[in-house]
Structures are given as C-alpha cells and as structure tokens.
Amino acid sequence: MNMQQYFMPVRVMCGERIVSDQSRAVASFGKRILLVTGRNSAKICGALQDVEQVLKNNGQIGVLFDQVMSNPTIDCVYEGARIARQEQVDAVIAIGGGSPMDAAKAIAMLAKNDLARADLFSGHYPNGALPMIHIPTTVGTGSEVTPYAILTNEEQQTKTSMSSPDLFPKLALLDAKYLEKLPARSVIYTAVDALSHSIEGMLTKKANVFTDSMAYQAISMFSETLPALETRSFSYADLERLLRASALAGMVIANTGTSVVHTMGYSFTYFKGIDHGCANGLLLGSFLELAQRQLPERVGEIVHHLRMQHAKELTACLRGLILERPSLTEEEIDFYTRQAASSKKIQNGLVAVSADDIRRMFADAAER
C-alpha cells in the first residue's frame, strides 16, 4: 500500500519581535515556566532576556536550567526533569540550537513520566509531556517542529533518537534577530544540517508530496543563500531565510525521518566531537552522488532546486563551505562502518547503501 502521512501540529510564528508580540500566547502556558538553555548562547543572542521580560510582564515565574551541553547526555535531561518537578513548573520554554531544544523535549516528557533509563527511548510516554515553546537560535536543527529529541547514548556509543508525537512543541517562535551574533561557522554548519534534512528526507521511503513541497522550498532557499554562505557574511534577510528554511526542513524530517547521512554523522560527532551539521556536510555530497546513480530523476529534481547540474557540484560546494576534515584510521573507518551499517535508519532510505558504500563515504570525508 502506498501510504503517505503528514503530521506537524506545532504552531509556527515568525517575525521580528515575535517573542514580545506573542506575550499573551506565552501567558497561556501557565504560571511557572522552566527555561531550558545552553550555558551562554541564549543570553548572548538576547532571546533569554526577551523571554524573561515577557514572563515578568505576564506575572509568570521563570526557572532557569542553563546546563545543557552540546549533544546533551541522559544525565542532563534527568537533572532538568528533577528541577522541573521540584519547581512544579507548568510548561517549558527552550531557547537555543538543537541541543537545548532536544533536551527540553526530554525534560518536558520526564517531568510527567517517572521513566527508567531503559525506557527513555521507547517512544511510549503514558502521561505525555509538559507543553513547550521552542525558540531556535541556530538555523539547522528544525527541532522546533519535530517529534524528536536526540541524546548522547553512552551505552550504545552513539546519539539515539527519542520519537513521539508527545515531543512536538505547542509553539515555535522564530526571530532572525537571535541569529545575528551567531559565528559564521555556526550559521554555515547549521544551514548545511538543514540542507541535509531536506535532501535526506526526500530520499526516504516516507517522502511524499507534502514533504516534497517543503523540501523543494527549503533547498531553493538554501541555494538562494549560497552566495552569503560562501562569503561568510549574512544580511538579516539571509538569516531570516535560513531560519525559515530550517523550519521547513524540520517539517520534512518530522514526517520522513533521516537516513544514512545522519547515522554516519553520529559516529563523527560521538567519537570525534565533530559538530553535527559539519558531520552531515562532510558526508552529504558523496551520499547525493550515490543516490544520483540509483535515482537519477528524483536527484535531478533536488539538484535542479539547488540550481546545479549534478550532485558532484554539491560535493564541491560543501568542500568550500566546510574547511575542517577529520583524520581517520582504517580501524576507525571499519568500526564506524560496522556501526552505521547495522543502524535501522538505513532501511528508512530509498537509496540502497552497502557497507562498501558507507566505507567509501567515510573515507571521502576524511583528511587526505
């Protein structure tokens, strides 16, 4: 059966000063609010101050949990949930990139479910989650519109995804102002992550006309921003375009999931500490070239929306954008390949990927 599904219940609101403009909506989330952020970024970009001002004006009480690290751990989310319960918060506001936004989802769920660690990734959360507002401050994760929370899983030696409709935020507030102090490198890596979501999403079995429409739009918007990405200098309009493209790409993977690029990238991040978007960008070009050999028509559409002629151009383009490359030993490549080849995510893809393909993509991504 040719089943297609689309579901993305988050209310997405975008624009300058959207946080203060939506203060009444924020007020409706309850009296006591847990603010989940990383150590610095939410303050540096000004979003935390805007949220605190809104809470103050509304007579709401904010409880700050600013202990989310990059690639948040299971310990971190249990600690956040402990505070949420202790402080008896009614809702969660997440401010940041993928790490605080994903951690906030796990915290909002654990605040309502007394769950053993073994059941954390089960996707069955009988009491749902506290209502959430997500405020992204990078342009890549799309977490504000997905039902996923990706945590570092020491036991599995990789990053593992929680997935449940309960993890959708109620509201996403997108203001490009919060991106203006983001280092160019972070803009580039997160934008490449969003591109990876669009492209990988289109090449999964769950892709459909609903997700295709958003993927095409996000890819076109990435392509439109390419000159700025290449010169590493962004106007407000560029940042706004990337922020919205990132949400569109998130709406794609909310329905399609990701596949081999994300799976492989998790090894780079877990073992080599490589930034998530960078890890995907190191692999995305080779993957699209492989896909083009198997699905020339579909990849032709992707390449067309990139305003390119061939997947090889994307590889070259990403080489120009991503200047760091990991050094990998043969043993490392073997180990990562075994790990990626055994991942269920790969079966989600439309592209047949062998262990040899994975090995070659890892080798292509490495320093020569």
Next chain:
Amino acid sequence: MNMQQYFMPVRVMCGERIVSDQSRAVASFGKRILLVTGRNSAKICGALQDVEQVLKNNGQIGVLFDQVMSNPTIDCVYEGARIARQEQVDAVIAIGGGSPMDAAKAIAMLAKNDLARADLFSGHYPNGALPMIHIPTTVGTGSEVTPYAILTNEEQQTKTSMSSPDLFPKLALLDAKYLEKLPARSVIYTAVDALSHSIEGMLTKKANVFTDSMAYQAISMFSETLPALETRSFSYADLERLLRASALAGMVIANTGTSVVHTMGYSFTYFKGIDHGCANGLLLGSFLELAQRQLPERVGEIVHHLRMQHAKELTACLRGLILERPSLTEEEIDFYTRQAASSKKIQNGLVAVSADDIRRMFADAAER
C-alpha cells in the same frame, strides 16, 4: 512587522484502503460516532460502507446523519447537533465533499456549545468541538485540513465562514478509490476549486514560505493533471494526485484564507445556484490577469508552475474546462459588485481590487 504563521494540526493519512488500515485509530475516537454525509455520495463511493465496517469490527456504534445538502444551511447543522447530543456521540466522522465536511465541523462544535444563532460565526467556542475524522470524496474543498466551515447564511444573503482552530479535524483519511465514481464534471469543478485555493492563497497578505511551498506543489500537480482534466477521463493516479493537491491547497488556505475570487463566487452560488468550484473557475482567470499587472514577479512564479507563459492562458484553459456560464443582468452585476466590494475578505488580498475590477470580472464570467 513581517509576521508569518503556519499552523495545521490535522494528521493527514493517504493511501488505498486507508480507512480499514486505520481502524485502530478510528477506535480511539470513542464508542458512539456520528456519521455526517450528504444524501447519496458517501454511499455511492463506498466510503460509508467502509466506515461502517470498521465501526462494526471495532464494536463502535455509528449514528447516521445523512441530511446534509449542497451549501448546508444553519438549520441543517443545528439539526445535526441536536441528534449528536440526543445520541450522546463521542466523535464525528464526515464523509463527502465540502458540504458534509463543513457541516460536520459546525455540528461537532454545536454538540459541545449551546450557541445562539447570532454567535455561530463568532469563532469563540468555549467548549471546543467533538473530535473529528474527515474523509473527502471530492478533490477541491480541502476542508479536511482547514479550520473553516462555510454555511449558507440567509440573513446575509451569502455564504459565511466559521473559523476557529477548534474546527480542525484530528484526522483526515484520503483514499482516491472514493473518487472513482465521481462524475467528470465534479472532478473538474472541485479540482478548479483547489487550484483557486492555491492561487488565491499565494496572493493574500498572509502568504509565506510555508504556504508558498504547498501552493507551488499543488499548482504543479494540477498542471500535471491538466491533460486528464481536458479529456475528462481520469486514471487512479490522476485522482490520487488531485486528492493530494486538494489537501495541499487546503493547507495553504488554512493559513492564508481566500480573497476576492471566493467572495465573488459566493454570490454566484447563493443567487444562481452555481457549483462552488465552477463559480471560482469562472472568475479565477480574470483575477490572475489583474494580479499579473500588479505583481508580475509573483504571478510569474504561479504561471511558471502552471507550465504557462501568461495568466491569459489560464483564462483560456478554464474556459475550456468550464462549459456553463451564468446569464447576468446589469442589475445583478451591480448588486453582486456592491456585495463583494464590501466584503472583508478582499482586504486579505495582496492585489488591489476596485469595484470596477469586480464589475468587469463578473461581466467577463457571464454568458455573452
């Protein structure tokens, strides 16, 4: 402020046998279900039988309200709500085109709110609405993914729209099988309605990158189906494409609303009994030509996705598809023009439309 919003919380599931495949989801809606349909179409297409079978297998009880006429009246939805209360139903399943789907929304809301007729269109429904499943059996309305219910309003001598997030169904089940017995004329008129949603939606002030992505996709899918529409003969793939395009177009107007074409079309339907999609199709070409003079770049994109060069080609194309034309007296044109020019919907548009423009579009639509 450049505020943009996207919200469409319906879970959309498409595919062959989707109703029986989703029997467990149907079971979760409760014990007693009101089935809202027109007099015949839900039976002729087989959807009613499929739903009744699922209810029977699930041990659920279906209560049939098959009294919805084309362009449902306020009386009709109050009567449906009376039955919903009397039968103490837990949920509503709508099967049909726009009329049963819209009526079902009003019924589901009125079943939970003891509302005076004067407050029916207020948009404030304190107790929300019964949960709904919508099963479209035409390819135009998009009602399965919108927060609108449009009723015949005798007092205002037009059709009036109820709008509230409470009116979004929980679930939309799309199976192109239910379209196979639809007369070619109905396929064409409802497909033209969906095209009108995409085009009008793109030319409203609320249009944004999220709705644009869906509108482009829906327009491309219409264009891809044009040969079948012209020959009035549809393969299963054509019907499936139109059904999904219609949902995409519904997702557009769920966020943008419609504007002058729908407003004007309501007069044709109210006073002349012209089918809703036909009414829009009689006006859409002239409207796009007017828009092209004011917004050549944006309309250029629309025309490009239609695989056309100029809006005039759409006018010609619609003249080929829609063979009936109303005869209008000068007095009628004057009266309709005054009515349309005073509608709030017109302010929703990006295109400046004068009373003279409206008069000319009505005259262009009339029999010569």
